[in-house]
Amino acid sequence: MGMARTRNGPTPAELALLGMLADGPAHPYSLDSKLRSGFASAEVAFSSIYAALDRLEKLGLVTSRPDAGARGKARRVYRLTPGGRNALRASARQALASPLAGARPNDLGIAMLPLMARADALAAVGEARKALGELRRDVPADEEAPYPQGALALHRSILLAAEERFYTELEKLVQRSHPDRSRKRAEDESAE
Numbered sequence: 001m002g003m004a005r006t007r008n009g010p011t012p013a014e015l016a017l018l019g020m021l022a023d024g025p026a027h028p029y030s031l032d033s034k035l036r037s038g039f040a041s042a043e044v045a046f047s048s049i050y051a052a053l054d055r056l057e058k059l060g061l062v063t064s065r066p067d068a069g070a071r072g073k074a075r076r077v078y079r080l081t082p083g084g085r086n087a088l089r090a091s092a093r094q095a096l097a098s099p100l101a102g103a104r105p106n107d108l109g110i111a112m113l114p115l116m117a118r119a120d121a122l123a124a125v126g127e128a129r130k131a132l133g134e135l136r137r138d139v140p141a142d143e144e145a146p147y148p149q150g151a152l153a154l155h156r157s158i159l160l161a162a163e164e165r166f167y168t169e170l171e172k173l174v175q176r177s178h179p180d181r182s183r184k185r186a187e188d189e190s191a192e
Helices: 012-021 028-036 046-058 082-096 107-111 118-138 149-177 181-191
Strands: 062-066 076-080
Touching: 012 028, 012 046, 012 062, 012 076, 012 082, 028 046, 028 076, 046 062, 076 082, 118 149
Parallel strands: none
Antiparallel strands: 062 076
């Protein structure tokens, strides 16, 4: 996920960091650990956490201080400012009100289907279905989990199920409608 600033507020990665800081002051290491444990779906490299926190601090949304109890190189402790809390509330509301929109990573592959042999298209669809099955096994659909984690698990589970259904239907469409270019391609290549 890119760290580019959006016109409407913090990036998804920055919003995730602000949300974690709403629980109280934290070190970048603990923020990274929380992200890895599934706090939010924002993908943030550890090195990007520092850059994002620096930007948030320059914007006045967080403040930091050295951790007095740390040995060796002083670690910094970050906390939300009142302005950061307000920006977090506004950005979280905007994020919740924004359903999926825009291009998805597989849209380009779907648009390029006519360039593929039927066997290649079906193989790619099979790979996607396998990957989705593995993802679904890793995402608990536990509506009984504490709120809002249960809502997040439910959302991920439903989206993965919808994506699986799409690939099932795409496989049928490719089998039914995709021209078998493998024979034509072999003929074209032998003519060259």
